[in-house]
Amino acid sequence: EVQFVESGGGLVQAGGSLRLSCAASGFTFDDYAIGWFRQAPGKEREGVSCIGNNDGHIYYIDPVKGRFTISSDKAKNMVYLQMNSLKPEDTAVYSCAVARYCSAYGPLWWAYKNWGQGTQVTVSS
Numbered sequence: 001e002v003q004f005v006e007s008g009g010g011l012v013q014a015g016g017s018l019r020l021s022c023a024a025s026g027f028t029f030d031d032y033a034i035g036w037f038r039q040a041p042g043k044e045r046e047g048v049s050c051i052g053n054n055d056g057h058i059y060y061i062d063p064v065k066g067r068f069t070i071s072s073d074k075a076k077n078m079v080y081l082q083m084n085s086l087k088p089e090d091t092a093v094y095s096c097a098v099a100r101y102c103s104a105y106g107p108l109w110w111a112y113k114n115w116g117q118g119t120q121v122t123v124s125s
Contacts, residue, residue: 002026004096004116011122012086020081020119022096029053033099034079035107036070038092038121046092047107050099051079057102063089086123093118 008020022034035050049060049070058070069082079096095118099111 002098002114004098004114006095006116006119009094009119009121011124014087014123014125016086016123017082017084018086018121020083020094020121022079022081022116024077024079024096024098027098029077030074033057033102034072034096035099035102035112036079036081036094036096037107037109037112037115038090038094039118040092043092045109047109048094049081050102050107052102055101057104059102059104059106061106083121086121088123088125091121091123093120095119 003025005023030053033050033052036048037045038048039045051058051070051072053072067085071080095116097112097115
């Protein structure tokens with residue numbers, strides 16, 4: 001069974017940092033891409049970043065470029081999202097999911113499946 005468990009969220013002041021972790025299991029980690037998504041109250045789910053464990057492709061949406069860094073530890077089946085210079089608009093539940101590839105168009109939600117429960121990130125102003 002494919003499963004994701006996210007952790008590392010919390011409450012942080014604007015300008016602060018958090019490192020989110022995504023533990024993956026139940027599939028061949030090296031053959032797929034992992035995407036990070038976020039959903040704020042009253043808003044649609046938004047793809048933030050993805051990484052292709054199979055092809056090395058990495059993508060960030062414009063609002064997080066230069067502030068967020070995605071990485072993958074294939075030995076541990078873990079994906080991380082280092083978030084620096086956090087802003088109040090980054091407040092959301094962050095979750096990860098799996099897709100066949102990290103598209104050049106970014107993490108499109110309809111291409112991903114097996115979402116985790118998510119971890120709450122709250123950035124105060």
